[in-house]
Amino acid sequence: MTERNIRNWFISFLRTAIMLLTVTHKCLFAVDALVPPSSDQDGTVSSTQTGEKSPYQFRHKTVIIPHDEKKFRGGEDAAQTSSNFLVVADGVGGWAKHGINPGLYSRKLVQTIVELGQDTPKNKRKQESRDDYSFLFDIVHEANHLTAAEHKGSATCTTLQLVSAKGEEPMLKTLNVGDSGYSIHRWNGDSFDVRFVSEVGQKRFNYPHQLGGNHGDDVRSVGMTQTHLDIDPTLDVIIVVSDGVTDNIYPHQYHEDCLTSLPLTSLSWVADCIARKAYWLGKDRTFDSPFAKSGRESGYYRGTGGKHDDITVVVAQITADNSNVSIDNDEYFNESITLYTGPVIPDMPARPASKEEDIPILVEQEL
Numbered sequence: 006m007t008e009r010n011i012r013n014w015f016i017s018f019l020r021t022a023i024m025l026l027t028v029t030h031k032c033l034f035a036v037d038a039l040v041p042p043s044s045d046q047d048g049t050v051s052s053t054q055t056g057e058k059s060p061y062q063f064r065h066k067t068v069i070i071p072h073d074e075k076k077f078r079g080g081e082d083a084a085q086t087s088s089n090f091l092v093v094a095d096g097v098g099g100w101a102k103h104g105i106n107p108g109l110y111s112r113k114l115v116q117t118i119v120e121l122g123q124d125t126p127k128n129k130r131k132q133e134s135r136d137d138y139s140f141l142f143d144i145v146h147e148a149n150h151l152t153a154a155e156h157k158g159s160a161t162c163t164t165l166q167l168v169s170a171k172g173e174e175p176m177l178k179t180l181n182v183g184d185s186g187y188s189i190h191r192w193n194g195d196s197f198d199v200r201f202v203s204e205v206g207q208k209r210f211n212y213p214h215q216l217g218g219n220h221g222d223d224v225r226s227v228g229m230t231q232t233h234l235d236i237d238p239t240l241d242v243i244i245v246v247s248d249g250v251t252d253n254i255y256p257h258q259y260h261e262d263c264l265t266s267l268p269l270t271s272l273s274w275v276a277d278c279i280a281r282k283a284y285w286l287g288k289d290r291t292f293d294s295p296f297a298k299s300g301r302e303s304g305y306y307r308g309t310g311g312k313h314d315d316i317t318v319v320v321a322q323i324t325a326d327n328s329n330v331s332i333d334n335d336e337y338f339n340e341s342i343t344l345y346t347g348p349v350i351p352d353m354p355a356r357p358a359s360k361e362e363d364i365p366i367l368v369e370q371e372l
Contacts, residue, residue, distance in 0.1 A: 061169040062088040065321040066273035066335060067342040068280040070349060072315050081107040082247045082315040084342055085115035089167040090122045093185050093317050094160040095247040097215055110158025117148035118164055138230045141166060141180040145224050153218020161185045161213050163245055167323060175323050177233040182206060182224055183213035187245040188256040192267040197260045204229055210303035238323040249316035250279060252296035253286040271357040273338035276320040284349050287311040
């Protein structure tokens, strides 16, 4: 066989081999695509795996204003949100005295909680039970220790989970550690009423329970849980905040100039309004703040004035998956989470005008 014949035979062999490999590769992927979704041990197939959408979801916007002296590093508060989770954490500032950035722990914590919260196949029945909080405890506990293995620090933490099954009304389950918290506000036709305010968990005044791996509290010992079965998606607004808000504003005061009407033309405008209000009151030394009042009542604090701190505000509504509302259709702040890096202007911009496509419309679902 001549050298030319050998070369031609070798090229033909390579072409045949490449063709066979290509066909085999396509067949393998075709077979893999036909594998049915895996099921739980109890036979429940996860909606995450099947692609089935939850009938309800959060519509949400977040505004974070760091403390003036902490703005250069992004502050110490953190928030992470999704269609079914709202999480806020407040990093404990005392770690900065040891050369540790408290914001690293809080940011990693909220991110990990939401990530673990999406991995739900084996916990669906636990989540849908109104009295079973083991799923929330498990993911917050695991996120706490995973975060602590990467960053030193500690933080208060508020976690809200929206649970909804097809044909059922939405259920809100919450787990709160420390003095961050949330409130639920219902439109009565003329104004808003405060329907619920979460409790503060603390050892004493200004010493909240906190997560921090081995440096913090055990979430199963100090976490406070709540289930809300009476959420009305057409009337209720949910607001989650860090203590930079609650130390300076009571929830009913949101109604004075920020949360004043329904439908909400801009969730981010409401969040920014509450955040700015808390910011300026926190810097007012003559203001008799909720923090000052609580301090005097406890005997640990005798002064007056606001408490300047990091501020986080999440404003959310629950909408039907078949509504015409776009979560990102908010021209005031396009981002899901807005972090202030520059100065805070005292005067609020005008509230965005109402648009028909921004108004939540819930379509009745057949049971």
